[in-house]
Amino acid sequence: MRKKIVLLLLLAFCQKIASQSGYPKDYFINPLEIPLVLSGTFGELRSNHFHAGLDIKTQQVEGHKVVASADGYVSRINVSLWGYGNALYITHPNGYTTVYGHLQKFSPEIDAYVRKKQYENERYSIRLYPKSKELIVKKGQVIALSGNSGSSGGPHLHYEIRDVKSRTMNPMLFGITVPDHKNPTIQNAYAYALTDSSHVNQSANDVKIVFNRQYDGDLLANKIYAYGKIGFGINSYDRLDGALNRNGLYILDMSVNGERVFQFAADKFSFDESRFINSYIDYDKYINQKQRVQKCFVDHDMNNLSLYKRITDGGYINVKDSMEYTVSIIARDFTGNKTKLIIPIQGKKDSVAIPKKEKITNRYFKAKLPNTIKDSIITAYFPENIFYEDFYFDYSFENGVAKLHNSTVPVHKNFRLTFDVSSYKTEDVKKMYIAKKNKYGKLNYVSTKRKDNTLYTLSRYLGDFTLASDNHKPTVKTIGFANGQWLTKFKTLKVRIHDKGSGIKSYRGEIDGQWIRMAYDPKKGILTYDFSDKNLEGTLHNLKVVVTDNVNNSTTFTTTFNKKN
Incomplete structure (x- = not known):
């Protein structure tokens, strides 16, 4: 008996050590010398990507001291007009790399190194990879001042931790703590009928779920009547102490009759999978209603997000006639605060009173095959696997505007759009470019290339495109x-x-x-x-x-x- 107890204690100790070696809790210190208040959390839902780090508030000003989280050396420096702006990457002896973005300026030693390279190359925007012994830093050493450079929407520090495979990790796993005593908020919930034979409350479309808060704090939905293959999604956010920002969840769970069938956990991901966010959310609702509804099901086999942790049968529920089900959806933050939504389901095979909304056109795109549109002016080539599902594609070319479906369908990789400009004068073509037209009619330049008698662009967005001219000097x-x-x-x-x-x-x-x-x-x-x-x-x-x-x-x-x- 005693040997068994000793063995169990030893096993527990080894597991603890293994856990610590996986995420060293005391290795990294906070990158700012002010209390940490967040405007953005790891894995948060952003436009076309998951947020790759923590956005730390800097009290609405620039110029706070940014310090190295641990000993190491500056392995990469970016000076860019967009993205992370002025950014530093520090590689540490334990194999991890910390990233500091949107900086105002670098420390004098680092800035002197950058300035020398900029003058040598006569360019401001630059990407540098110093050798391991060129810019050595110590834990707590000031490496920069916080700023608002790049694509930042206001003064803050973007902070990341990446592993040896360049996967970005949730800094909170490493002991970077931020006070949070608030439960997540579930704003809306939706049920989805996912096949031609399934329905929810006699609708073949998604249905908004009505729910109310109970005395114990849980949310209880009105019973829904469904049949066939269905799924669920929620629009939710979390707030941390000291800020009003609507941040992302850490874990989203869904169980059916007490058995977990879906889990999403914001712990780590690779950058090349981040755009799959457009499959994870209800993209149509994001475009039309500005809601980021997180789907508790995986609706196509191309989506291989590593943020999915536990998936059974794709997270779908096959509701049978006359059977009862209880769905529990739990939204959690990193500190364990949670909000539960309970959805009772009654299986009922019924007639469909509200048929599926779908515009039928003469072009049906197969997602796993290449698709092409071609007429006298326009050629649009869509490679295989750039769409997440098959759909009817809406195309027209009228009054010089090429309508490529609409922006509610996400595009995972670039397609190529070409305009034939052989009917224009050569001098006029030199001042022409391809523009994307927004819903207000404003024309926005898209990167335009010239080849023979054509102008073409590569894009990951559907919508309205046209030719525009610019004869004005800056x-x-x-x-x-x-x-x-x-x-x-x-x-x-x-x-x-x-x-x-x-x-x-x-x-x-x-x-x-x-x-x-x-x-x-x-x-x-x-x-x-x-x-x-x-x-x-x-x-x-x-x-x-x-x-x-x-x-x-x-x-x-x-x-x-x-x-x-």
Whole structure:
């Protein structure tokens, strides 16, 4: 007996050690020297992707000290106008890499390294991979200041932990803790009839479920009457302490008659699977109602999300006539707070009063096969496996607008759309581009390539496309100084650039004929040069800024200023 107890204790100890080695709890420290309050959680549902880290609030300002979470070396540096903006990647001896995004500026040592490379290459946006001994950092060392660079919607720090396979991991698994005493909120729930013979409350379409809160805090739905293969989904969010942001769930469970048939857990994923979010959610509701409904079923075999943990029969329920079922859907956050929705089901084979809504066209796309549309002007090629299901495709070309179905159908990979422009003059074609037309009629430039007598683009979005022309040059204006002005007390030099047509493709700044590092904030349209970058010889200086748009209209702006070192 005693040997058995010792063996059990030893086994428990080994399991604990194994768990700790999987996710070292005391290895990483918080990357900011202020209390952690989140605006975004790991695995949160975002546009076309799952959120890959934690978004940490910086009290609505930039400039907080960002520190290395552990010893290591800077293995990658990104300076980008979009995405993570200014970002650092630190590789640690335990094999993990931490990522720090949307930074305002790097520490002096790191910035000197970046500045040298930027001047060597004469380009601001740059991606660098320092060697392991070039930029060594210590745990708690200041590596940057927090900011709002890239695609950030406001000042914050984006923080990630990645493993040796570059999979992004939930930082909370490593002991990064954030207070949370609030239960998740389930706003809406839906039942889906998933075959031609199934129905819910006599409807072949999805049905909104009515529910009420009980005294014990659980949510109880009105009984639904269903038959055949059905599924469920919920629109839910979680709030953490200290913030009003609607964050994502950590775990979503569904059980039928007490047996778990579905689980989603936001612990880790690979970036190449992130776009499967558009299959995980009810994409139609996201586009039309701005609801991200998480489906508790997997509706096609192409979706291989590793965030699915326990799936039985795809998460579907085959409801039989006269049988009763109880479905429990539980939304949990990382600290264990939870909200349960209970849905009673009565199996009832009935007539369908509300038939399935579907527009029948003369084109039926098979998702597992390539599909092509071709007429005198338009060629659209859709490779196999870029759609999640078969459907009737709605196409027309009228008044110069190519209608490629609509935006409610997600596209997993690029398709190719080509316009024949042989009927246009060569000089006119040089200023033309392909634009996507939004629901308000606004035209937005999409990356356009030229080949022979065609213009083409690669896109992952359906909708309305047309040809547009841009004959306007970009504009360049100084901010806060005039031609010939003395700028001795100025720390920075700023100009505003803008293009009202195809958008800005590139820019170049020079002082006295030499390239200068001008940081570009595309959200504000401002170029900024920091005078501390280099010493200027003499007092009178010539500034030259060349800005080019996406159809190669170019503006060269020149002015002078005076400055003493």
